Amino acid sequence: MIKELIQDTLSIFYPQLCAACNDLLVRGEDTICTKCNIHLPYTNYHLDPDNPVAKQFWGKIRLESASAFLHFHKGEKVQQLMHQLKYAHRPDVGVYIGKLCGQSFASSHVFSKVDVIIPIPLHKKKERIRGYNQAACFSEGLAIGMGIESCPHGMKRIKHTDTQTRKNRFARYKNVSEVFAVTDPKSLEGKHILLVDDVITTGSTLYACANMLLEVKDVKIYLAAIAFAEL
Numbered sequence: 001m002i003k004e005l006i007q008d009t010l011s012i013f014y015p016q017l018c019a020a021c022n023d024l025l026v027r028g029e030d031t032i033c034t035k036c037n038i039h040l041p042y043t044n045y046h047l048d049p050d051n052p053v054a055k056q057f058w059g060k061i062r063l064e065s066a067s068a069f070l071h072f073h074k075g076e077k078v079q080q081l082m083h084q085l086k087y088a089h090r091p092d093v094g095v096y097i098g099k100l101c102g103q104s105f106a107s108s109h110v111f112s113k114v115d116v117i118i119p120i121p122l123h124k125k126k127e128r129i130r131g132y133n134q135a136a137c138f139s140e141g142l143a144i145g146m147g148i149e150s151c152p153h154g155m156k157r158i159k160h161t162d163t164q165t166r167k168n169r170f171a172r173y174k175n176v177s178e179v180f181a182v183t184d185p186k187s188l189e190g191k192h193i194l195l196v197d198d199v200i201t202t203g204s205t206l207y208a209c210a211n212m213l214l215e216v217k218d219v220k221i222y223l224a225a226i227a228f229a230e231l
C-alpha cells in the first residue's frame, strides 16, 4: 500500500512513458504499455525452423536454429524501441524485451537445449560512451526468461572496426571477420550456445561471431535477435 502510494506520487513528478509509443504508463505497466505489448509485430519465428532469419544462414554456417523476436520497419514502434535502447540510455528496454522473448523461447522445443547465452560484444570505446552493451541487456533479460545463464563477456572484440553503414554486404563480411575472439574457449566446450544481437540486417556480425564460436570443441550454435530488418 505504502509502496503504491510512493509510486503514484513519484509518477506525478516523473511520469513513466511507454518506450514504444510515449503514452503514459499506468499502474501495473512497466516499460511498454499494454496496448503496444499486444500489438507489437511479433514474428513467432521460434515456432518455425524454416523462418527467414534461419534461411539467411542456410548453406553458410552450421547452426541449430535462428530467430528474431520482432519485425523491424522504419518509422514504426520497433524502431522507436531500438532507439530508446541504443541512444536514450534505456538499458531496461533490452532487459524487458529479453524477458518477454525468453518466456516465448522457453515454451519452444527449438531452444530447449541452450545452456548459455552470449551477446555480440560492443567495442570497449563504444560501450564506455553508451554505458552498456545493448545486446548484453537483451541477453540478461533472455537468461531470466529462459531460466539459464548469460555470459556477457563470453566474446570480445580484438580491434576496432570502422562504421559499417556505407559498406556493401560483401565488404561487411570481410570487415568484421577477424575482429572477434572467444574469451575462454575451454569453459564453453560441449555447450549449446545462444548468440544474440539487437537487430539482424545482413547478419554479418552474427555470422562472424558464430564462426569463431564454432572453433570451440563440440559446441552447438543458435542465434537470436530482438528484431529482424528484412532487406
Ligand SMILES: [Zn+2]
Pocket (backbone or CB within 6 Å): 018, 019, 020, 021, 022, 023, 032, 033, 034, 035, 036, 037
Ligand atoms: Zn505503448
